[in-house]
Amino acid sequence: MSELRKLSFGYLGLLALLALTVGSSLVDLGGLNVALNLAIAAAKAVLIALLFMHLTGTLPRLAVGAAGLWLVILFGLTLIGR
């Protein structure tokens, strides 16, 4: 069944991203390490939301987008005042 293939793809993708994280910890890229790890974390979140948690439909995506918007406000206003 194609659903199983979807989940397996997500699982292998997450393991590959984990390997990338571990690999990046062994090389010193300066400030780029943090940026790379945040990008990998974002990619993992997208994989999990779409493949494991079936984030489909307009309303659920709107709810997640709203949460993201408030997080941007939380982080933005805190860090901008420093």
Next chain:
Amino acid sequence: MSGTESVAFDTPRRERRADNLAMWVFIGSEAMLFGAIFLIFLVAHIDLGPAFAAASKCLSLPLGTVNTAVLITSSFTMALAHMLALHRRWRATIQALAATSALGACFLVVKGIEYGKKAWRRCLAFRFAIPDRIRLMPNSSSTSISR
């Protein structure tokens, strides 16, 4: 998908979609809580860079990697359980849920080993020097209020 009659909704399909939306709203509220915790971590990381760098030398790369793999695998078995439940394959569903629980227990055991090793090597938090600059900063919130 459930055989029971819905009381609040006209159709089971509509109820399922409402359930789904409510679950995402709940996850969004969780993101608010954990977002604040991650923000505190980020600010501490920015302010206390050297202390974080020193403390990170106490972390075990193999144990951390294994535990992340355990977490990812448990996510996979949980998603598997959800898929199997939709197909009404209950025995396989229960097996997938049991695997998820076992992986959760495994995660806690590895965490226990990690913290045990850190306590043994006297590597737990608050043992790392905080620069004086932080204490002297006039608008540094907690310290200036508590003194």
